[in-house]
Amino acid sequence: MPGPKLDPVESNTELPKHVDVVIVGGGVAGVCTALELVERGKTVAICEKGQIGAEQSSRNWGWVRLTHRDPREMPLMVESVRLWKDIDRRTGQQTGYSQCGVTYTVASEAALEAERHAADALQSYQIPARILSREEAMESFPGLSLDIKGALYNPHDGRAEPQKAAPAIARAVQNMGGSVHQNCAVRTVETKGGKVSAVVTERGTISCEAVLVAGGVWSRLFLGNLGIDLPQLRTKGNVLRTEPVPDGPEGTVKHPEFAMRKREDGGYTIASATPSRYQLTPDSFRLFAKFLPTLKNEWRSVSLGLGSAFFEALRTPRHWKATDVTPFEKTRVLDPEPDTALIDKAFDVVKSSYAPFKDAKIAQRWAGYMDVMPDVVPVISPTEGVKNGVPGLYVCSGFSGHGFGLGTGAGRLAADLITGQGPCVDPSPFRLHRFSDGAKIAPMENIIQR
Template identity: 30%
Template sequence: MNRRFDTVVIGGGIVGSSAAYYLAKAGRQVVLVEKGRINGEQSCRGLGVIGTQRRDPLEMALMLDSLDIWRGLENELGDTVGWKEQGQVSLFSNDRRRRRSEAFMAVAKQFGLTTQLLGPNEVLGLLPYPQPEGGLGALYTPADGSADQELVATAFARAAACHGAVIWENSAAHSIDIWGEVVCGVDTERGRLGCQNIVVAAGCWTSFLLKPLGIAHPSLWVRGSVGRSPVLPYDLKFAVSCDEYAYLQGPDGRLNLAAVDATVHDLMLHSRPKLLRLHQLKQKKIKLELGKPMVRSLMGDFNDFVTHRTLDPAPHFKGLKRAAAAFNADHPVIAPIQYERSWAGYMDYTPDGLPIIEAVAEPKGLYVAAGFGRNGFGIAPAVGRSISEFITMGATNRDLSPFSSQRFRHV
């Protein structure tokens, strides 16, 4: 099979699916190729929190654009995404987090956010349970929200298909073809796709796709773990985070609880010592682990894009157990958390924590949107729209130069 499209989007997470939607809506001939299933990896494995709190100021304008999209997204797509503007609370119980929270208030003022800095007594009046022992206060942003991470990317993909996009699942993109200094196609399991533009939004797999082109993508695979409780007979109405855990209660009353202190980089053959130093792992509380992923990488499990249709790493059970214990200690009126199920997902982190969003200088026609870490879910709709604007209009109304990969040119 040899078909031709205007644009090939590689990666069926929320970034790739939203880019495909906006491109198809603009009348472009688009095919979205995904090696596994749409929304199978990073985009569906977090909590689903969509917020502005503690974001880098360089991301804030794009995040506010995204919030505007989220508020009207169900009407736009004609589909359910579970959007809810329930507010976000970030508790702090030590001087380091207090100073970070106080510093963020200058950013909140600059961008007109609804964020408030609360003292201990105000936190007690806001939350329906005592805050952690020794709590000093919290950041509270009532305009932050959440969505169902299991619904959003598939909703974007369905809407893209309604506008004429072709969606290929279980169809790995093996390589990107170049003619001179311009992209000209993508070789996939189902044949070659000729095209003028290629969007690489492949999450953790982005570096593997770009390496044969001589393009370094300095991302680090980081594993995060989440557990889900049975239905709780309590209304924990805010998205809440602290040093030990973060949680968000779903509409069915079940609680998704993330193990904040159990973010892990699994050492594998493609782990680069220089890159590990650049990521300043101790500062970001990312642990290194040597285990089964290294054995699997030695056996060649990560050498191509079809061995793992869907990355499904094991949760960090000890970290989830600690998170549940900390939650139980802070919520004595709630019966001890027993997980109904748990899961993990790999996130692609860059050394400075900011994503790479750009039109690559060479080869022309290549666009990259990856390296979002844990912050990609909320910002993704605006990123997808910006990539579409790059392709359809040659520019976007937001300054995306801070997200250029050139900032890592010496890595």
């Protein structure tokens, strides 16, 4: 099933012989890192096995939110929002970013009390989030009839267009002298004198001083071939978009059964708040102990399944040489089937409870895979300090469904680490070696139940 239609990016025709940094992966984190680097005078090549932004970077909700963030990533998210506000000016492109505000509705008094704590946490960052009564929440959405107790409203939350953002930033990188190479998988990283010296792609070798692995759900497989363990699993998200809806709301809303935001084309992106059934893979068993703390928190909402994903993973090689055709060349774009019943159920709730959507039509459904870490916090880090890590090799992955909004800040932090500049935020929560240095690995405590 074809995924969402992306804005086009024209690949550079010639593979460079040498650059300062090669970015492995053309999602939002990869292209934002490339933008930061070229602005600092570095030569950069983005190598993408498929199309820029074609996997989760274009398949997400399009939210840029500060609300309900893990405290460990909150400083980075504050920086990310600051960067999103300026991204169109910096790039000369249109990403669709708007600080539209988001309303988070709740259906119980206990959930409303939890949102009060969330509002207090946001206000400690001088973010003017506030609690709304049911009547106040409904005023912003005329025609909406929901059984809710109230809502948290954050005017600093926003949205952008996932099908536009990564391609727009990639084109800006090209305009500033960087190069973009689509359908050009990186097979492996070469070292010399104990540090990164080159990457081998399916089209040839690029010598370089640094490599950033920003491959989304593919990062574990790529790094595993180098002997580096990234404890990463994947889970599926489902989204639909509607045809234009006359008199639809400008505001973005989250409900216990759905999430919804307006698109630039006049339609709406709608997602289910219920997760898909998690499909077990061999890595699910290899990483069970590392993910156990997360499972203890989330077990009530996790449904497990065993299907084709397990056997596809068994057939996928975990090791290869630079001369081999890799899994990245055999699967250019992951395009999973959406859970139609799940997403349509959420859409039915919208249609039955919101007058403007009574006759709304579905234009497209799609699904995408999110890369998940045991503590639900990304890795933005050098690989030095872990087994088989080498100077010059960096990781920016494992965003656990939070990556689109974090992409701009993650790109800045990754570029800071690569260039040796003072980091924009404390990088220690995102270090790769937290999984091997004895640190306590656990997801955010007091997860809000909505």
